Amino acid sequence: MFTPPYPIVTPRLVLRPFTEADLDDLHAFHSLPEVTRYLYWDARTREETKAALDRKIACAGLGADGDALSVAAALSGGGPVIGDLTLFLRSRExxxxxxxxxxxxxxxxxxxxxxxxxxxxxxGFEGLGLHRIHGNCDARNTSSARLMERLGMRLEARLVENEFFAGAWSDELIYGMLAREWRASPAASPVPGA
Structure with missing residues (x-):
């Protein structure tokens, strides 16, 4: 079972496992329709957020295909959790x-x-030794697409009317990055001040 060396400190954030104390922070954005508009779940009630948080707490390491590592991103200095990140192990082989x-x-x-x-x-690349990491988003979700582009991920595919989502057919964008691309990217360098 692989578990990252927590906490992971960046200039402005602390990345760590989720805890029960994160419920209010997580619900603050999981409950917003504008956040879930392009996700596979609707804006959550407090009870639904609690159930999701319990699943995230249980996702603390990666060992087998299909495992998910859930990571909370909190503002440094004891600030609130502002991000919910996941790394899925799709294929160990x-x-x-x-x-x-x-x-x-x-x-x-x-x-x-x-x-x-x-x-x-x-x-994923340095800790787990992955060869390729991909990310998917609805083509209308320009914020997620731009984020993956800023990370240096390349657009690999646009699947036209791939899914019937929220009452309409939608296109799906698939971004990817290989380990060699990660090593050659400025992002692979240690974060200054971390």
């Missing part, structure tokens, strides 16, 4: 992973999601 992220919109536009997601890629 083929060393494939998938990244996912959800952030509080009150903290958008400051590069915090990029700062946190970069560390999830680092966990």
């Amino acid at each position: 083929h060393r494939q992973g998938e990244i996912g992220f959800v952030f509080n919109p009150a903290c958008q536009g400051r590069g915090l999601a990029t700062e946190a997601a970069r560390e999830i890629l680092r966990i």
